[in-house]
Amino acid sequence: MSFSRLLTPRLLLDTSAMFPPSSSTVASSLSRQLRCSTRTGGSPPPHRHVARRVMSNGAPAEPAIYGGGAQQAPSAVARRVTLATLRGKHRRGEPISMVTAYDYPSGVHIDAAGFDICLVGDSAAMVAHGHDNTLPITLDLMIEHCRAVARGATRTFLVGDLPFGTYESSTAQAVASAVRVMKEGGVDSIKLEGSTPSRISAAKAIVDAGIAVMGHIGLTPQSVSALGGFRPQGKTVESAVKVIEAALALQDAGCFAVVLECVPAPVAAAATSALQIPTIGIVYHDLLGTFQHPLHAKVSPKFCKQYGNIGDAINRALSKYKQEVETQSFPGPSHTPYKLADTDVDAFLNALKKKGLDVAADAAADAVEYSEKEINGTPQLNKIYA
Ligand SMILES: Nc1nc(=O)c2c([nH]1)NC[C@@H]1CN(c3ccc(C(=O)N[C@@H](CCC(=O)O)C(=O)O)cc3)CN21
Ligand SMILES: CC(C)C(=O)C(=O)O
Structure with a gap:
């Protein structure tokens, strides 16, 4: 999802809780969010090197080829975004920016642009692997995506998604999966979908294990089977009240933030106001306009706003390259x-x-x-x- 949902009449993924509940309308939050995410002067902060993240998979330490081996002077080291940073921003009513990434280069770009949070989402299944939904992605594959992003984004606060089938059976299963994503993926926190009692217990157990948890309600894509499609949620009184109850239950479980996806603006505003934790928004490829081809229409939700035309640029560059190979000028x-x-x-x-x-x-x-x-x-x- 792109930040665009903030501008649509039906709010799809809300960031308004990043402001004090009474301080903003949803529609005005985008420009402030982007202004904030680029800090002073409207230009991105310089990309400074932060020490590499720890990832454990039993492999020996990798030589730092792209990151450079030289230690930098402390003054040149950017502060890593932590939960304390995020809480401070939320307390001060400052917008928190978040976007997805699945690989090393997008991790580097997101770090350089100065985003607060990067979600290594299971939307990778659709966006990076071409599946029709997010269900097929495995824990091992999610961890590989996390590791790649973590190598690129050394400063940004990282959230790794728990894939479908890795946390629903028991709290023990949920904790074991979360621990793997943290230890092997090198992320700072995990996200899980849903708010049924078993999901709330899972969130609680993972928090108890010392892991920061992001919740995700409204449209929860892993439930596409039960929901009957990627359908907007909270459109009836009963369903809207459920969204608010779910948000509160996740907060009580100890979640540090909640993704509120594909719900009407008043429902998002109410959830945001009722919560003391931030509600967040997002998908890199959607906002960059990567999906220009009609075949990609199924991947990019219709509420997205494009901030770039990268898909066109890719098509143009590929055509030119192919032509130069064929004419032997390259x-x-x-x-x-x-x-x-x-x-x-x-x-x-x-x-x-x-x-x-x-x-x-x-x-x-x-x-x-x-x-x-x-x-x-x-x-x-x-x-x-x-
Ligand atoms: N690139 C990308 N962006 C996303 O935001 C995203 C993914 N992929 N993959 C995982 C989920 C799937 N998402 C989606 C996908 C489509 C709609 C969408 O357009 N829904 C229609 C209704 C479709 C129906 O009724 O079946 C809508 O009206 O919002 C919403 C969320 C959000 N997530
Ligand atoms: C769409 C966002 C919220 C997500 O869960 C993902 O990227 O997987």
């Missing part, structure tokens, strides 16, 4: 920086000929000539890298 000399030493070229050609590979030797000789060409008077890479 790769050119400047994209083949690897070079045989001049003194080795003849020996290589002779070795090929000795093996009877004369045609291959000719091709190699042509390639040497091509890579030594100058383009617009600029020596190409094999000279530069010599």
Whole structure:
């Protein structure tokens, strides 16, 4: 989900509890939320390196290739977002920004943009794996997504989703799954869907185990079978009251925040006002406009607002690349920086000929000539890298 739901008449995923209950209308919250998430001056904060997260899967520590090995001066280290940070923001009535991510690059982007929370959602099943709903994703796969995001987002507060089938049977099962997502996924908290008594017990047990829990009510996609589709919730008096009761029950269970998805604005506003914990909103790919293709229409909910046209940009870049491959204008000399030493070229050609590979030797000789060409008077890479 994108933040767009905040602007629609039917509020779909509410962030208004990020403000003091009386302070804002839902419709005005988006611009403030975005202003806040980019901090001062409207531009994102610089991406500063924060020490890597701890992930345990028995594997040896990985060398930091992209993150850089050098320790940074303490002044250059950004503060990691913690539950205390989030509580402080909520107390002060400051908006809290949250968005989904499933992989390392989006984790890096979200960290750099200065988001408060990143949800590694089980929507990955649909968005990243092409399933029709969120049910098929496994705990192991969710953990891999968490690990990838955690490598990229070192500052943002991370929430890992508990997949369908990993927490419903017993509180012991719920705690065991939550512990795995925390230990192996390297996230800061977990999210689970629903508010039936067994889900409330699960949330409580996980909180008791020392793990921060985010609740999720309204439309709970893992219940798509029982709900009969990705249907808006809280549209009758009875169902609307249930949403409020569910929100309160999750708060009582110790949840630090609640996702309120696909409910009418007045229901969201009432829940937000009744709660002392924040209600939150979100999906990266929806807000970036990744799903331009008609085949993706089923993935992006109809309430989303697009803040970018990344899908078009991807299509354009892919078409151009394909065309350059087909017309053989890529790769050119400047994209083949690897070079045989001049003194080795003849020996290589002779070795090929000795093996009877004369045609291959000719091709190699042509390639040497091509890579030594100058383009617009600029020596190409094999000279530069010599
Ligand atoms: N990309 C993406 N964004 C999401 O927000 C998202 C996912 N994927 N996957 C998991 C769930 C599924 N979500 C959805 C998907 C569709 C609608 C939607 O358009 N519902 C219609 C009603 C459809 C019906 O009645 O069957 C609506 O009127 O809101 C809502 C939430 C939200 N979540
Ligand atoms: C849509 C959000 C709330 C979610 O649960 C997910 O991304 O899986």
